[in-house]
Amino acid sequence: xxxxxxxxxxLGTFLRARRERVTPAVxxxxxxxxxxxxxxxxxxxxxxxxxxxxxxxxxxxGRASGVSDQVIGAVARVLRMTDAEKHHALVLAGHAPAKHxxxxxxxxAHAAILEQMLPFPAAVQTDGYEIVAxxxxxxxxxxxxxxxxxxxxxxxxxxxxDPVWRGSIVDESLVLPDIAARLRAHxxxxxxxxxxxxxxxxxxEHSDDFRRLWESxxxxxERPRLRxxxxxxxxxLNVHFQSLWLDQSSGSRMxxxxxxxxxxxxxxxxxxxxxxxxxxxxxxxxxxxDVAS
Numbered sequence: 001x002x003x004x005x006x007x008x009x010x011l012g013t014f015l016r017a018r019r020e021r022v023t024p025a026v027x028x029x030x031x032x033x034x035x036x037x038x039x040x041x042x043x044x045x046x047x048x049x050x051x052x053x054x055x056x057x058x059x060x061x062g063r064a065s066g067v068s069d070q071v072i073g074a075v076a077r078v079l080r081m082t083d084a085e086k087h088h089a090l091v092l093a094g095h096a097p098a099k100h101x102x103x104x105x106x107x108x109a110h111a112a113i114l115e116q117m118l119p120f121p122a123a124v125q126t127d128g129y130e131i132v133a134x135x136x137x138x139x140x141x142x143x144x145x146x147x148x149x150x151x152x153x154x155x156x157x158x159x160x161x162d163p164v165w166r167g168s169i170v171d172e173s174l175v176l177p178d179i180a181a182r183l184r185a186h187x188x189x190x191x192x193x194x195x196x197x198x199x200x201x202x203x204x205e206h207s208d209d210f211r212r213l214w215e216s217x218x219x220x221x222e223r224p225r226l227r228x229x230x231x232x233x234x235x236x237l238n239v240h241f242q243s244l245w246l247d248q249s250s251g252s253r254m255x256x257x258x259x260x261x262x263x264x265x266x267x268x269x270x271x272x273x274x275x276x277x278x279x280x281x282x283x284x285x286x287x288x289x290d291v292a293s
Contacts, residue, residue, distance in 0.1 A: 007191060009062030011092035016060050017217040018079040019045055026080060040078075049074040067093045084185055084221035091188040099189045099251055106133045106287045110246065113254065115280040119272030120258050121239075124283075127186040127222075127251035128196055129156040129179070133283030137268060140275045141231050141257070142168045150284045154199065156183055160207040170228035170236075180213035181220035186251060222253075226260060233274055234267040 020039035024031045029044065046056035051071060058064040059075075072093050076086040090096055110124050114135040121138035123131050131145065131153040139145045143164045145153060152158065156179050158165035169175045183200070190196045203210040224242045231237055239257035246252045259265035 005062060005065065007092055007094070007188075008065065008067075010188070011067075011089060012060040012062040014089060014092060014217050014219075015075065015079070018081060018085065019060075022079050027078065045075065045078050048078040051075075069093070069095045082221075084219050088185050088188055088219040096189065099249065104130065104132055104284060104287050106283045107246075110254065111281055111283070117256060118280065119268045120256060121268070122254060122256045124246070125155065125243075125253055125255050127253060128183070128190070128199055129154045130195070130199075131155065131284075132252075132287045133281055135281045136275050136278040137272055138257070139278065139282060140233060140271065141229070141237070143232070146282055150286070153284065155179070156203065156210075157199070160203060160210045164232065168229045168231065170230060175227065176209060177213050177216075177218060178220055178225065180210060180216075181218040182222065184214065184217065185219040185221065190251070227257070231267070231271065234271045236263070237267060238264045 019042070020037075022039050024035075024040060024044070027040070027048065029040075035041075042056055042060065043053045046053040049056070049071070051059075051074070055064055056075075059067065059071075069090060072089050072095070073086070076089060079085075081089065087096070104126075106124060111133065114122050114124065114133060117137075118135055119137050121135065121141045123134035123138045125131050134145055142158075143162075148158070148162075152162075155165075159169065159176065159179055160166065166172075187196055187200060200214070204214060222243045224240055227239055227241045229237045229239070237257070238260040240260055242256050242258065244254045244256065246254055257268075259268055
């Protein structure tokens with residue numbers, strides 16, 4: 001019998017989590033009597049996807065090497081996966097190249113964009129939520145970002161573990177699962193990257209909420225979100241939270257919070273005036289090699 005590969009084992013765990021969430025009624029299966037299995041049975045998925053039950057069992061056990069994208073597509077259809085979930089399954093099956101972690105450097109053009117985005121909060125960030133640089137609106141929207149150690153300047157870390165950042169979230173039940181789900185999606189693309197391994201290990205160790213969400217195996221994409229925050233300096237903020245890729249092949253992006261209403265626009269303008277004496281942007285010291293002083 002083939003031996004389980006760690007990445008294929010993660011694929012199996014992901015498929016099992018998805019299978020247990022799809023009820024027979026969702027896919028039009030008639031049921032009678034009590035079912036001991038939450039969601040669908042393995043044999044039901046195998047039959048509907050057109051694969052053998054033994055093969056599908058091996059797939060969930062991480063023992064089915066050489067899984068084709070057609071098989072993943074058929075299983076994704078049966079399990080009613082979203083586009084993000086299907087992509088995640090393909091990555092785990094080895095049908096997408098691994099990404100290298102983006103360099104922690106700031107390009108001059110990106111620094112100029114950060115300044116031009118004022119008074120709206122903006123930051124250069126990796127898809128692992130590492131903050132490389134930020135304009136002063138982003139720096140002060142929750143707390144003074146520059147007072148944190150460079151390794152702690154990570155939105156996922158701060159939202160799950162820092163009282164000030166976490167206290168700024170209005171809709172925890174939406175924001176925290178979304179962060180964990182997007183991390184789960186990108187982590188598979190950065191397999192074997194030490195920075196990613198260290199981040200996940202820290203979050204699992206220090207946040208019970210993150211550990212619970214991580215073990216749910218949810219994944220999500222990077223589409224814009226409407227977010228509600230409470231800024232200690234200016235109060236309620238309703239913003240469109242957007243990720244703009246700078247280099248999608250490595251995971252480097254710019255995140256921008258644009259106002260969703262007139263009151264938020266006024267509060268962001270007030271925040272800008274309150275911190276106007278600060279530099280237009282700041283960055284990690286190790287990110288400044290390519291930026292002229």
